[in-house]
Amino acid sequence: MAQVTSYDVATRAGVSQSAVSRAFSENGKVSAATRARILEAARELGYQPNLLARSLITGRTNMVAVLASQTTGRYYPEVVQYLADALDRGGKKMLLFFTDGRIERVDEVLNEVSRFQVDGIITSTQFAPDRRELIRGLKTPMVLFNRQDPVDEFKSVTCDQNRGAAALTSALLNAGRRRIAILGGSPDNYVARHRLYGSIDALGSAHVGTVDGDFSYECGIARARELWALQPDAIMCMNDSMAMGVMDGLSDLGVQTPTDVWVTGFDGTASGRLKRYDLTTLIQPLDDMVSLTCSALDALMNGADCTSQVLQGQLHVGRSAPL
Amino acid sequence: MAQVTSYDVATRAGVSQSAVSRAFSENGKVSAATRARILEAARELGYQPNLLARSLITGRTNMVAVLASQTTGRYYPEVVQYLADALDRGGKKMLLFFTDGRIERVDEVLNEVSRFQVDGIITSTQFAPDRRELIRGLKTPMVLFNRQDPVDEFKSVTCDQNRGAAALTSALLNAGRRRIAILGGSPDNYVARHRLYGSIDALGSAHVGTVDGDFSYECGIARARELWALQPDAIMCMNDSMAMGVMDGLSDLGVQTPTDVWVTGFDGTASGRLKRYDLTTLIQPLDDMVSLTCSALDALMNGADCTSQVLQGQLHVGRSAPL
DNA sequence: TTCTCCATTGCATTCGGATGCACTCGGTTC
DNA sequence: GAACCGAGTGCATCCGAATGCAATGGAGAA
Numbered sequence: 001m002a003q004v005t006s007y008d009v010a011t012r013a014g015v016s017q018s019a020v021s022r023a024f025s026e027n028g029k030v031s032a033a034t035r036a037r038i039l040e041a042a043r044e045l046g047y048q049p050n051l052l053a054r055s056l057i058t059g060r061t062n063m064v065a066v067l068a069s070q071t072t073g074r075y076y077p078e079v080v081q082y083l084a085d086a087l088d089r090g091g092k093k094m095l096l097f098f099t100d101g102r103i104e105r106v107d108e109v110l111n112e113v114s115r116f117q118v119d120g121i122i123t124s125t126q127f128a129p130d131r132r133e134l135i136r137g138l139k140t141p142m143v144l145f146n147r148q149d150p151v152d153e154f155k156s157v158t159c160d161q162n163r164g165a166a167a168l169t170s171a172l173l174n175a176g177r178r179r180i181a182i183l184g185g186s187p188d189n190y191v192a193r194h195r196l197y198g199s200i201d202a203l204g205s206a207h208v209g210t211v212d213g214d215f216s217y218e219c220g221i222a223r224a225r226e227l228w229a230l231q232p233d234a235i236m237c238m239n240d241s242m243a244m245g246v247m248d249g250l251s252d253l254g255v256q257t258p259t260d261v262w263v264t265g266f267d268g269t270a271s272g273r274l275k276r277y278d279l280t281t282l283i284q285p286l287d288d289m290v291s292l293t294c295s296a297l298d299a300l301m302n303g304a305d306c307t308s309q310v311l312q313g314q315l316h317v318g319r320s321a322p323l
Numbered sequence: 324m325a326q327v328t329s330y331d332v333a334t335r336a337g338v339s340q341s342a343v344s345r346a347f348s349e350n351g352k353v354s355a356a357t358r359a360r361i362l363e364a365a366r367e368l369g370y371q372p373n374l375l376a377r378s379l380i381t382g383r384t385n386m387v388a389v390l391a392s393q394t395t396g397r398y399y400p401e402v403v404q405y406l407a408d409a410l411d412r413g414g415k416k417m418l419l420f421f422t423d424g425r426i427e428r429v430d431e432v433l434n435e436v437s438r439f440q441v442d443g444i445i446t447s448t449q450f451a452p453d454r455r456e457l458i459r460g461l462k463t464p465m466v467l468f469n470r471q472d473p474v475d476e477f478k479s480v481t482c483d484q485n486r487g488a489a490a491l492t493s494a495l496l497n498a499g500r501r502r503i504a505i506l507g508g509s510p511d512n513y514v515a516r517h518r519l520y521g522s523i524d525a526l527g528s529a530h531v532g533t534v535d536g537d538f539s540y541e542c543g544i545a546r547a548r549e550l551w552a553l554q555p556d557a558i559m560c561m562n563d564s565m566a567m568g569v570m571d572g573l574s575d576l577g578v579q580t581p582t583d584v585w586v587t588g589f590d591g592t593a594s595g596r597l598k599r600y601d602l603t604t605l606i607q608p609l610d611d612m613v614s615l616t617c618s619a620l621d622a623l624m625n626g627a628d629c630t631s632q633v634l635q636g637q638l639h640v641g642r643s644a645p646l
Numbered sequence: 647t648t649c650t651c652c653a654t655t656g657c658a659t660t661c662g663g664a665t666g667c668a669c670t671c672g673g674t675t676c
Numbered sequence: 677g678a679a680c681c682g683a684g685t686g687c688a689t690c691c692g693a694a695t696g697c698a699a700t701g702g703a704g705a706a
């Protein structure tokens with residue numbers, strides 16, 4: 001306790017509390033001499049302004065809430081890291097909330113978020129349409145990350161999952177693949193659904209079947225036999241982790257990639273680039289997505305408008321499907 | 324704006340502001356009837372208590388700062404995820420700070436941390452001895468994660484790097500390996516140093532040389548030739564990512580693992596368990612480390628004492644070094 | 647020299663909620 | 677019937693910093 005306050009600094013520097021306050025804000029009107037004296041006194045006392053007290057007046061906390069759902073994939077931890085970094089560059093700190101996927105948690109989390117008075121929200125968590133009113137009520141700027149609002153009331157930055165899946169698919173078709181199986185992600189996951197739709201639409205009659213998955217490496221291994229039973233010449237996995245799992249599951253069955261069957265992933269994670277997997281995959285432009293998300297949020301926080309952005313992923317050809 | 328305050332709720336419920344405040348705290352003295360009336364009014368208005376205003380009085384923010392340094396490895400993102408989850412269970416939120424490793428950033432970050440009035444700090448970032456006074460001045464409970472304070476003034480939860488390295492080493496020696504090379508991590512990194520010392524001490528004359536690394540997969544690939552030139556029968560890499568890199572770099576030279584040489588990692592990351600690498604490694608008990616860290620911090624935040632904990636890693640034998 | 651004008655500075659108030667203290671009132675206890 | 681008790685409630689104040697407004701004083705203009 002015994003927190004050092006602006007009054008302590010004021011006393012020490014022989015000025016008033018308001019002078020101290022002004023010395024610590026860019027546009028505060030103080031003479032250079034007093035400011036120097038105040039900063040010196042502050043240094044001696046180890047004073048740091050209390051941002052919470054400040055925010056009570058200014059209405060700004062410099063905190064941004066990031067809502068992420070725990071996932072089995074290797075993608076989100078990367079996203080969190082990138083976001084924290086990008087926010088930091090904008091002088092914001094990241095307050096992290098995990099929604100464990102259960103829908104009822106979303107309400108709870110949103111209430112918590114609002115209690116912390118964050119300046120903005122970045123969410124990669126799904127919310128049901130009837131939460132719309134609740135979110136609107138928060139009056140906190142929000143940007144969806146790789147999720148879209150059907151009516152675009154809440155702006156978003158996404159990687160075009162449909163088109164990415166379609167691009168990957170046509171590349172396979174152009175390379176002569178005709179029997180293509182799919183390993184899907186959890187059906188309640190936004191990106192999983194859109195990747196799946198995009199693939200199926202583009203595949204047409206080349207689609208020999210879909211097997212359900214959960215985005216994990218282990219599930220890729222477990223589903224390999226079932227996929228192989230469909231006699232595919234290529235297997236499209238809806239994320240990288242599962243693709244690696246499928247490759248390994250197939251190996252156990254004596255089936256080699258790419259000799260016997262091609263395998264593709266989706267995401268462009270670091271693990272997918274490991275030489276022993278070297279996945280053909282669709283790379284989501286994480287860097288751009290993150291910086292666009294932050295600038296969109298910045299715009300909203302400054303009362304400006306912003307539009308939803310849809311970025312295109314980049315096809316990466318590895319040895320798992322040598323297009 | 325137009326924030327809903329406790330006064331609004333009070334007016335609507337026909338009570339005083341203090342009654343509202345009491346209705347929202349467990350041990351507030353209010354009759355069941357009034358509380359119900361207040362909660363109802365609050366619900367209608369969409370009121371959520373302002374935690375920042377509250378913290379101004381109570382001195383508690385329910386926020387814990389986590390300081391992490393950006394690293395090239397795959398380990399930290401996992402740690403952050405685990406920590407956020409564990410903190411959440413204790414009703415705390417995680418405010419994330421990245422120190423990009425540069426020492427001068429540490430001061431800056433610590434000052435920022437103190438401005439946010441967090442209840443506690445968990446750090447996996449190194450700080451120089453002369454920062455001790457600065458941190459003491461914050462008076463904020465702090466627990467070091469996988470870092471140790473030489474004089475144990477600041478408590479820590481660590482995995483015994485020395486002993487883990489020694490265990491890994493003796494296992495190799497017992498299995499008959501006699502020419503062991505080491506791929507080290509960045510020398511300014513705490514865990515890298517201790518793993519290295521532990522290994523070298525235990526190796527004795529079986530040590531045929533050390534090559535410097537930076538914890539990244541790419542560096543593992545790049546250093547493979549140099550390591551192989553030492554004519555080792557086993558290569559100990561100071562983390563999993565580098566071990567995978569070394570295996571791949573050796574493959575490119577026509578050297579196979581484990582036939583021609585054994586390779587070991589350190590950490591026990593998810594990627595290390597991928598079947599095509601299947602690393603022999605030392606698994607750090609992440610779950611336990613995280614929960615001990617949180618309970619230690621809890622103790623400190625409640626004014627209690629706590630002692631530093633040193634956990635032992637677990638040797639995991641994979642095919643990269645079939646002990 | 648006297649009057650403006652502007653740059654500094656201090657005073658008082660405010661943000662939203664917690665809390666010590668005093669007060670009310672229905673129910674006990676002699 | 678008087679003194680007492682305690683649960684429920686409101687009043688006033690406080691936490692730490694920001695800010696509108698008024699006061700001060702020195703420089704420059706007339």
